[in-house]
Amino acid sequence: MSNRLLTYNPETEGAEGGLLIMGAPTRAAQPQPSTELEELELGSAFLEATSTSELASVVNRILRHGALLAGKPIASQVVQHLGARLNRAGQSVRTLLAPPAGRSDTAPSEAMERITGAELEGLSDEDKEFETARAFVRFAMEAGRLAARAPSTQPPAAVATAAARVAARRHAPGLDFVQLVPGFRARRAIRRQSFA
Template sequence: MTSRLLAYRPEMEMALPAAALPLQQEDELALATRLLEVRTASDVGAYLSHLLATTGAGRQLRGTPLARPLRQLLGQILAPLLPLHGAAPERLRRMARIFGMELEGLSPEDKEFELARRTVQLICSVATELARHGGASGAPQPKVAAALLQAARTLAPGLLKHAAQASRPPAAGRWRREGGHIVVSGC
């Protein structure tokens, strides 16, 4: 037996805080399965509350000024994407682009599940980022938005592009055809 094995002492390892621990695979799978059951906006709120109550970072944020803005922002992002179960193929492709995923060759059920898993990973990453760097002072909304941007850079790069397009004001104006020309007014 090598001296390295004899010298190993697990009690000497540093314990990580709950927020720094990654989500266990079993928990991620269970949360993704539960996300597939979400149908309405009220279900989204209940799901987010459950998810944040069962993860280390979420428990760390409970009762802080950051918890409510976090649930609100995540709810605004999730509501248009749900329900996942039984979603049209075009919607699944759009979500896959948001997460930067390639889902060709998977069955519709597997696509839904992989998107649910990535959504859970994003939510947990936002909560972890916020728990690490949120702090107690200052306005909570900018901190939540910054945590979302940080998590989206790696897990959902298409979300940044999608959010930028959604924040643009819609084009206004009227048009009419005059002979072979289109005349636009009010722009």
């Protein structure tokens, strides 16, 4: 089975194979790939973040890098919504990387494998943590890139949600389960904004 069939998602691909964000086609130009060195640097910064303010700073750096990859800035309201979503996901990943004292050793490694979508069985604990951090960085970078390329006519909350979901499917499939699902009122408000 070809890789194209495995990655096909009717919600995000148009008839010609171009990426659709909120129903609008994006530019045909492919983004420049992030260098592995930048990914490693941001992954280590993510692991070194000890407080929520440091984590927010790292998430903002990752979003800026994603906007650079897209070639255009992210709207400030989208940054607020997407940053909050990525901060929640980052805090969830950080709790998995540093589990409480009572949790067993197998639970974090299984969760890390679920997040990355790869088997981490032969790696040391430090390498598992680092690969999970790199998966988060790739996810956040892609979310920033997609949010920057989204049409400016769409509601910021809907753009942030769509960008995070598409990026999670591509780079960190297990993060869909880690992220908090918005409540009924938030989903209804997003739907109302998108139809207005």
